[in-house]
Amino acid sequence: MSKTTIAFTSCFDAVAHPTQEVWDRIGEKNPQALLLLGDSVYMDYGIWPISSRRLGWPRKISNQEFAETLHQRYAKQWGVESFRRLICSGLKVGITWDDHDFAWNNSRGAGNEKKYAVSREKRLISRGLFLQFKQILRDGVIVQTTIHRHQALWIC
Secondary structure: OOOOEEEOOOOOOOOOOOOHHHHHHHHHHHEEEEEOOOOOOOOOOOOOOOOOOOOHHHHHHHHHHHHHHHOOOOOOOHHHHHHHHHHHHOOOEOOOHHHHHOOOOOOOOOOOOOOOEEEHHOOOOHHHHHHHHHHHHHHOOOEEEEEEEEEEEEEO
């Protein structure tokens, strides 16, 4: 009987942790699959003045700035060499869309609570960028598209 190894991860932030050695340690285990369980990027994290990315600030910015910032976060994560090396090694990858991937801490796609509700436009931007990231993780292909008048490009 053959052994199946599945790696589970979540909560990685290329802004705060640009090298992320954990991906090499995961690769040493030779998993057949990697499940990314959410918070693959962080739009906000922390409390001012400790963090420049205060909790909830993305809800207050323009859609254009939201799109650019979220794309930069995904691009920065994709730019982590150890992450890219593991993803491009051929293992199967699954990914979930959690609050930080979606918008900001504890954000929700439904409801009208000002602190947590995400506008329709920001939901569409977020979903579009998430689906691009998911495609590059799955297929390792070049994806070029426009999200809220913002060019996005991913390369494996």
